[in-house]
Each structure stands twice: as C-alpha cells, then as structure tokens.
Amino acid sequence: MINPTSATYLGIPGVAIFVVVLLAALGCFCYIIYCRYLLLALGKWEPLRLDHLVQRVWGTIYYAFLQRKMFKEPIAGIMHALIFWGFLAVALNTTHMVIRGFVEGFSFLPGFLETPYNHFKDAFEILVIVGILIAFYKRGIQKPERLTYSWEAWLILIFIFILMVTDFAVSGVEAANGKEGLGFMGVLMGQAFAGLDIGTLKAIHYPSWWLHVIVLFAFLNVLPLSKHFHIITSIPNVFFRTLEPTGTIKPLNLEDESATTFGVSKVEEFTWKAIFDAYTCTECGRCQDQCPAHATSKPLSPRNLVIDIRDNAYQRVPLFRKQVPGNGGNGGSGEGAEQPKEQPKLSPLVVEGKEYPPASGGHTEHNGTIISETFWSCVNCGACQEACPVFIEHIPKILDVRRYLVLMESKFPEECITTFKNIETNYNPWGLSYETRDAWAEGLDIKRVKEGEPPKLLFWVGCAGSFDERQKKVTIANAKLLKAAGVDFAILGNEEKCNGDPVRRIGNEYLFQTLCKENIETLKKYGVTKILTQCPHCYHTLKNEYPQFGGNFEVFHHTQFLSGLLREGKLTLTKVTKMRVTYHDSCFLGRHNKVFSEPREILKNIRGVEMVEMGRRREKGFCCGAGGGRMWMDEKIGTRVNRNRTAEALALNPDTIATACPFCLTMLDDGVKDANAEEKVKVLDLAELLVRSL
C-alpha cells in the first residue's frame, strides 16, 4: 500500500502538503494558546496551589479521569465518559496516524501489543460513536434548558464523529490490503472492502486519511476558541481546585497601601485562576440547574456569569488585533510596552442594572457585560460549585465584584445601609441595643466568661439567638439541653458581637475585618478554645474564616454537639412524640461544611418521628433564600426562594419542618405562613425538637 503522502497532488508531493498543513496547524494553535496565556498573565498573580499534593493528585484522578461528578446526571455523564475515555484510548492511534504521514506503518507499540491495542481502540471508537449519538439526542431532541445551543457544539461532535469513521475506513483499507494484526472493526471493514481493486481502495484510503488528519488539526485549533477549551484546561483546573470548604472567602488586604482599588470591576483584577476557571467552563449548565436565583427568575445564572466573564476577557486579548497591554500583569507585559493611542472598545464587565438589555451579542447575548443585580441575586449557597464537574469557583467571583461595588462605589441595595449601620453601632443587624444581648439568659443561671478562668466550652449565641424572640426559644432549648447533659459552658454575654457573615457576604470586608478582629481579641482574652454555635453562619465563619485572622478555635454546630451527646448517652430521650418531619439542609452547614448526617441522626433518636426527605437534599439541598446577605435585602425580582423551598417541603405533607439555622427558620416559617399552612405545619429547630422529648 502506498502512503497517502507519497502520492502527488496536482504535481505537488503529498508530503510537502502534509508538512505545510501540519506546521500551519501547530503554528496557529501555538499562537492562540500564547494569546490565552497573555490573558492569564493580565490577571493578578495568585500562587499556584501546590499544597496537599496527594489529595490534589487523587482528586484529579477521581474527578477528572474517573469523571465522578459527571454521573450525577446519569445519561449525560455516560455520554461524556464514553467520549472522554474514548479520547484517552484513541490518543495513541491518533499520534500513529499523524506520524504515519512520514513513516509508513509507524508504531510506538511492540509487535505483540499491536493487535490487543487495535481491538481496544476499536471498541472505544464504537463507544465514542454511542456517546456522540447520545449527545445528538440530548442536543437535538431532548434540549434541556441548562445547555447553551451553538454551532460550536455541533461542529465538535461532527468532527469527533468524522475522526472515528475515517479511522475505521483507513483500518478497513489496510485490512483489505492484507495487513495483519488489526482490530475487529478493521477486520470487519476489510471484509466489506474485500475484492475491491487497488484504485478503489486508494480512493477510499486517501480522502479518509487526509480528512482524518485535517479534521484533527482543525479540532485542535477550535479547542481554545470555543467552550471545548475545557479539553485542555479542565484537568489542571481540577488539580488546582480549592481544598477549603466551598463558600470560604479569601481575605482582602485592606492595609495594602499600594492598592488603588479593592474587589473586581475589570477582568484583569481577577486572579489568573479565575480567568482559567472561565476558560474551563463547558457551558453544561449543571450550575444553573441547581441555582436558587435562576430557579426563581433572578438575573443570575452561574453558567452565564462565567461565560460573560470569558466573553469579556477575550475582548482584552483579542486574537486579531494589536494586544492592549494591561496594568495588572505580573511580568507579562514588559516595560517597553506602549499604550496604544486608540483603545479598542471594550465592554465593561459590570454595569448597574436590574435587567439585562435586549440581545447584544456574545454567547449569552450579554456581550460580556454583567448587570449588578446578577451579583446581588446570589445566596452564596454553593449549589453551583457543588454541581460543577470541573470545580469552577463562582462564589469568590461574585464576592469580588460585590466588594468592588460596596468598597469602591458604595453601590449596593439601599436596604443594606440599615444593616451596616446597625452592626456598626450595636453589633447586631437589627440595631437592638447591644446591652440587651444577654437578656435572654436572665433567670436561667447561665455562666458568663471570666478572665483567668478559660471556659471548657463557649456557647456562641449569635445575634438571632440573642435578639430574635423566635430564635431565643432555640437558644433556651440549647441551654437546657447542655444543662441536662451536664455540660459545663459559658457565654460571652454582651461582649459577643456579630461574627461578620452578613456584612462580609454583602461585600463590606472592612466592617467584617473590624468585627472579626474584635471578636478574636475577646475570645483570646477569655482563653476560649472550644466554641459551640447554633447558627451555621456563625459556625462557618468562626471555623473557616476566623483562622485567616489568627483566630484558631475548635468550632461545633449544635447539631454536631447534640448528636455527640446522644451517642455518648448523656442525653436520654423519654417522650414519644408522633411527628412527620422533613429536614431542611442549611447550605452553610450542609453543602459548605458537609454536616449532613448529624442532624438526621438527631431526628432518628427522637421516638415517634417519621422522617420524610425532600428530593433536593444533602449536597443538592435548596437554599431558603437568606444566605449571602440576602436576609438583609428585599427580594423584588421573580418569585421567592423561600416559597419555592417551602412548597417542596409542604408537598410531603409533614407536620413539622425541622431546621438548624435561624435564617432558614425565619424564611421557612414565612413560607409556611404565606402558604396559609401555619395551623398544620410548625417550623422548629432540631434543638427544640430534642428538648421536647427529654
């Protein structure tokens, strides 16, 4: 058999054409990747995340190579895994195909592996085709809302399909020509081609091979131009994923005197990792499917957010224009870089607005510009990050922009002013006098911390637990349970201050750091080492974010602590209460901190409880609507998150909805009242349920 490159085409030697095509393809690819690198360099420097290497490597195997997050959507997961694994299996064969353009019959494999590998790759090529057919079905017939629909996706699917089919054709010709050691598909195709004369075989072989290599090169170049860039970036993105609990916010260095701005209003103010996240988004929309803001018709779709950031970023380093040197590069643009006189028109990343203007281009019709309401819509529930198969971090991006809007522009929902002011003056969001913080404890014989006598356990009551009449009942229940179990504990009394979660999540990092530092000082003054909270927001912030400022404490949520007391037999439940209970997972307790089983364990311990679970639970729990500072903002757009959640709970016909968070309690209680169900359904904290069964 003659190699396709050894023939001449219009008098030009095939190998010359192949060399030109190969160099053009590689050159083009390198140039695009170089532009993408320049864009990364435009972003702020963030050290490469190389800590916990074993965990990172294992995560990369587990999540990237084994595709574990993909299977949460079974059909799409199988579809993707077949194509992905197929790619890995076929990669060697593809390399062979290219090299065979120069060296006929080239192979890296020792002879005895040739046949097994050919069977192996043939099998995977069939599976890839199955995967493609599933993709055709999903994209063409089923059309789920979460996907974006563009020609890119079709082009790539067709490319992959051509790669598979042309490989079969080439193998078939080789088999028909008497080559040994081919895979089963090659043999099968060979039988189909048997008896054809050499001219016809060449007429099949040459176009198939050329098509294969040209499509391969085109494919390579389409990758970094499309959402299929993820094929290159997702494995490193999984490796560099955050290992902190999701929802943990990085501190801002407010004392940095060289800082000219805080937060993010332009793409180049993001770190390179945030831009890399945007490269990696495959527009699969799993995030959007889980997003409470999207489900209630707010302008936020985490998918569109990331795509818009990417669209905006690509305008900064365009492929076909003179590059605009940015100001934030960490050595990318050198000293000699001139500012061009005429700046090309760039879309702003953020504009004020509550509604997107009519279609204006770009992948989402937003042309790379995001309206401010998008950022205010977020409840920080982390459902998007949990759903994202490639570990894109949405919340930090949203927080970065909120920080800019609050700290630099003072543009935020005006109702937050009340909350800021109240926390500044009375250290609680409602502005009730700080001197009445411990009023709930009156007559209950509760110890206060004393200097020189470090408490064994500090009960961090929180603002809701101290001031909200409803949540005070939970506080008292917790205090009673601790006493019943003989736990020695103390409270800070009026020296406790808001932990800072509400203001930090709204973007007021300055006020947060003030509160955080003051609280750490107080806690250290009394020698506190172990803290019990009854609010997942206090819990998350004290546990995961106070260490950023030197506050290292052992922190428990009351559901963890109480389930521990039950396990140790320190609490004995005697009463039987007939109840049909469903438990609502708080995002900051559940998804962010993975406390799923302890609350359920408590319910199992209460005799007479019949537990019913909602569909959206545990990792897929649906927010109450109050996270991310939304508790302190009006919800005027779309429908209400709390009503959506309450409806799901009420559909189970429970008589009790159990929670473990003061915000969830408020939101669900409101939801139950809105549904006129307050006569039939009570919303109670797990501590209240426990104390009733003592």
Next chain:
Amino acid sequence: MGNILVIAEQSKGSLKKASLSAVTFAKSLAGKAGGEVHILVMGSGIDSVAKELAGCGAKKVWVADDPGLKDYLAPACAQVAAQVAKDCGASVVAATVTAMGKDLLPRVAAKLGAGMLSDIIDFVVEGGNIIFKRPVYAGSIVAHVSLESDLKVVSVRGTAFEAAKKDGAPAEISKVSVSVDPSQSKMKFVNFEEYKSVRPELTEASIVVSGGRGLKSAENFKIIEGLADLLGGAVGATRAAVDSGFCPNDLQVGQTGKVVAPTLYFAIAISGAIQHLAGMKDSKVIVAINKDPEAPIFQVADYGIVGDLFKAVPELVEEIKKAKA
C-alpha cells in the same frame, strides 16, 4: 440686647401656623435676654395676615405688601428681610424650619454677615450669652452652641415650641415700602403645584398605623387606612402584607423597608418578627393588636389587645370618634 425679628410665613393670604412656633421662641428669648419682638410678613394683599399676627404679643408687625412679592422668591424676600432686620435693630432673626425658612434664612444671614444656626430646639441665656441647643447625629446628641457674631440668624424647629397664643395686646403695624420688580430677578417664578397629600410621610409622621399578614386581603387593609386617617397618621405595613399585595411596596416598615420612630405606633395583626421590629422599635408608644398572646410584638408593646382585629379596630375607631366629638 437688640430686638428679635421673626419672619412669618403666609401663603395666598393666610398665615402658616408653623410660624407661630418661632414667635413663641422669640417671646421666650425676649423674656430672658431682653429686647422687643418684631414680626415681618411678606406678600401681596396680606392685610388680614398682618392683623392676625398683631394679636400674637409682638411689639411691632412689619408688613411688606407688594405685588412683586405675590409669589415667594428667595432673593427678593431675603433683600426685604435683611433691610427690615437692620431697620428694626434686630440682633436675632428667626423663622420656623419650613421649606421657606430653610430656603430664606441662610440668604438673610449671608446678606447681614450674621452667624447662623439651624433647627434650634431650646436655648438658655447665661450672662447675656445665648446658648442654643440643636440635635445632631440624627438626634442622638444635643449640641449646645453659641454664636459669636453680634447678629444671629436661627431657624427654629416647629415641634419644639408651642404656637404663640393670640392673646397679646395688638401690635403696631408698620408698612415697609418696597418695590420689587420680579423681572429683574435672576430667579423666575414658574408655577406652584400643590401636592395634595392625604397622609403624612411615613418616616416623618408622629402617628403610624401598620398592618400585617393577619389582615388577609387588600380590602381589609382599608381598616388600617381608616384608623390612620382618623388619627392623621401615616400607613405602614409588614413585608408580608406588601408581598401579599395588600398595599404598595413603599409602605413597608422593617429591616429592609422604612425605619420609623413615631410618637405612637399601631401594630395591627403584626406578629412582631425581628425583621419588622428593626424598623419600628424606636417608636415612643407601641400599641399592638394580635390574636396570638404569644406573638413577640407584645414583648415590645406598651399597650396590647389580644383579640380579633376585625372587632377591636372598629371599636377603637368608634371610641376615637366619640372622644373627638
């Protein structure tokens, strides 16, 4: 000490009652620091206003009656007021804090080269020196301030001084000769559009009547409006009532709505969730009507009725009507 000149306000030939607070201030100051009280009123065809003011216990009422002063324009009025202040030998010029007072007094002070203080709620006289009291930081602190200039211009908070009674000996009425040519002014009077407000502004009302989810419908919400109108108060609502469409969004009182601090606050069918309390906790007297005796609103209420609002409110309305009659 010299005399005290009060600039009174009139509109379309009738006296603005708020001006009488400044007259009381002036009389009280004259009593402690000496000097005569003079009143200036400006406008066109305002004889009756001048007569009314003459009965308020001032020494002299200055009347600037000129067609050019028919419509209030600050530059012309400031010119006249500064002239009269000089003519009557004033050492203090005062007016009540109203839209006009706020607009006019700084101009008068500038023309006279006088020191100026706004929003006076009280004063003391110590050794011939007047120390004025005025609230700062939204009322959390009262500042004691004295003006070093010989001539002092102050605006007086209306609610801090009672209206002057019209029981004094008739004052001398003196015409001020002015000739104002409005066409010479840089400021032109275009139109006066009166905003007909049935109810006072929610955040400024001294009485607020608020309704909650327990009202059940927009139709029933009229009960709240009825009580508010009877008391001359503003209408408020909880987020739940706003969400349920009982009333417009801008009536929402609470953490994410308006923050109010009236003298009297009615919480009707409001459970008193903390998000609502945050918006009304600083009210002086809180009256709650709720059928649930456990409702947190009773923790903050000064007076409470545990009962059905549909019975309690109509009865309350009847009693108020009787008391008013």
